[in-house]
Amino acid sequence: MSMWKTLKSLYQPASAEVLAAQEYDQAHRALLEAHSAREYAEAMVTYHQNRIKRLKATLAGEEA
Secondary structure, X not given: OOHHHHHHHHHOOOOHHHHXXXXXXXXXXXXXXXXXXXXXXXXXXXXXXXXXXXXXXXXOOOOO
């Protein structure tokens, strides 16, 4: 490819198909990040529930 064609291709707007493919990839990444955030949040809920049970038992004078 000549230097002029290369330069022209760098400044030419992307096609609708290319933009759609990029947005599709971004949507997949966002979904993976959301799944990771949900897993973390669910683990934190479980952690805090167990912590509250343990502290409640300690305050009631029971061995945890």
